[in-house]
Amino acid sequence: MARLRIEQLSKKFGASKNDTDADPYAVRSVSLDIADGEFLVLLGPSGCGKSTLLRMIAGLEEPSSGRILLDDNDITDQAPQQRDLAMVFQSYALYPHLTVAKNIGFPLRARRTPRAAIAERVEQVADVLGLGELLRRRPAALSGGQRQRVALARAMVRDPGAFLMDEPLSNLDAKLRSATRAELISLHRRLGATFLYVTHDQVEAMTMADRIALLNAGRVEQLGTPTELYDRPHSTFVAGFLGSPPMNLFPAVVTERAGELFLVADGIDTALGIEAAEFGADVEVTAGVRPEQLRLDPASVQIRGKATMVENLGSEELIHFSTGEHMLCARAPRPAGVNADDAIALRVDPAHIHLFDTATGLRMSWHQPQQGSLFEHPAPAVATA
Ligand SMILES: Nc1ncnc2c1ncn2[C@@H]1O[C@H](COP(=O)(O)OP(=O)(O)OP(=O)(O)O)[C@@H](O)[C@H]1O
Ligand SMILES: [Mg+2]
Structure with a gap:
């Protein structure tokens, strides 16, 4: 042991001669x-x-x-x-x-x-x-x-x-x-x-x-x-x-309305559950949501899309859908009652929305404006036991 x-x-x-860029x-x-x-x-x-x-x-x-x-x-x-x-x-x-x-x-x-x-x-x-x-x-x-x-x-x-x-x-x-x-x-x-x-x-x-x-x-x-x-x-x-299918990742903007932050993208407008006075300019981000966190909900106005394909996994279905120019995927118990070409509405709990810096790809976390910037990156993940 x-x-x-x-x-x-x-x-x-050693780089080989014909492969100098490698x-x-x-x-x-x-x-x-x-x-x-x-x-x-x-x-x-x-x-x-x-x-x-x-x-x-x-x-x-x-x-x-x-x-x-x-x-x-x-x-x-x-x-x-x-x-x-x-x-x-x-x-x-x-x-x-x-x-x-x-x-x-x-x-x-x-x-x-x-x-x-x-x-x-x-x-x-x-x-x-x-x-x-x-x-x-x-x-x-x-x-x-x-x-x-x-x-x-x-x-x-x-x-x-x-x-x-x-x-x-x-x-x-x-x-x-x-x-x-x-x-x-x-x-x-x-x-x-x-x-x-x-x-x-x-x-x-x-x-x-x-x-x-x-x-x-x-x-x-x-x-x-x-x-x-x-x-x-x-x-x-x-x-x-990680994840099969992996997390949906799409470009979006974080914007402030009446002291609250929202995530906005093509066909998507959903609260982030973060209060922010004096937010200033919108921030471009890469947003992430796992397929199992996207819930079909006809009453929802958060996410609107059009189903493009429904995959039957046996116990569950994968619903591929487009919102504007982005393709996303939701996982739902079968039968979800959705067919290709259907207009669908979904919602997501803000706790399950991940935000990443578009330039670096690193996770962003929220903190209070008086401490500096609105979002910060975590410390590098490489650590010992
Ligand atoms: N003997 C070698 N000479 C030159 N390059 C090598 C040699 N062995 C591995 N490499 C290169 O090193 C990199 C890592 O290779 P490695 O075999 O460790 O990958 P891996 O993560 O085990 O991949 P896989 O999942 O395909 O097994 C690759 O780009 C590979 O081409
Ligand atoms: Mg290997």
């Missing part, structure tokens, strides 16, 4: 403090540097700068096999000619552990992962989910300080993925081990993580609990990444 700390870790790949940094000065026993998920779009970060921690890639600490030991320059870490890859990388038992025991054989001790440990781990019946089979005779569990068992057999996992479920079909996800969550609870888990799947991140570090172009865009990222995204990037 271990605390894992990363201090200002960067990775610069950004050479895959990871830029990332700092994370992962508590003993924590499940931290690295989330982000393809190419944002998740695997590179994990591979540096595992010792498979040399950092350009920065430090990696496991408990109080600086492991930055240690060889991979010296680090008390176990890595599980997306491709299971099992040895096809070895039985399940031999595959699981491999890391112990490589460390010259006595045979009897290996057999005992392999049995223990196989038991935990429900592989007891399969120990004599070879990988070719296993399902994808079983292979994934063998790869996990091989990582667990050494009892490492921390587990590093790079999209370990992405090869599985939807049903197996959700079953293995549940298994991993309960495994983490039972072992109490530190997990650093890479995924670009937000459902995995939301359901498994104690905290999520959302990466964008090699940097940590926001670090926090799944709820914090979902309910208070620090930027339009976070707002647009």
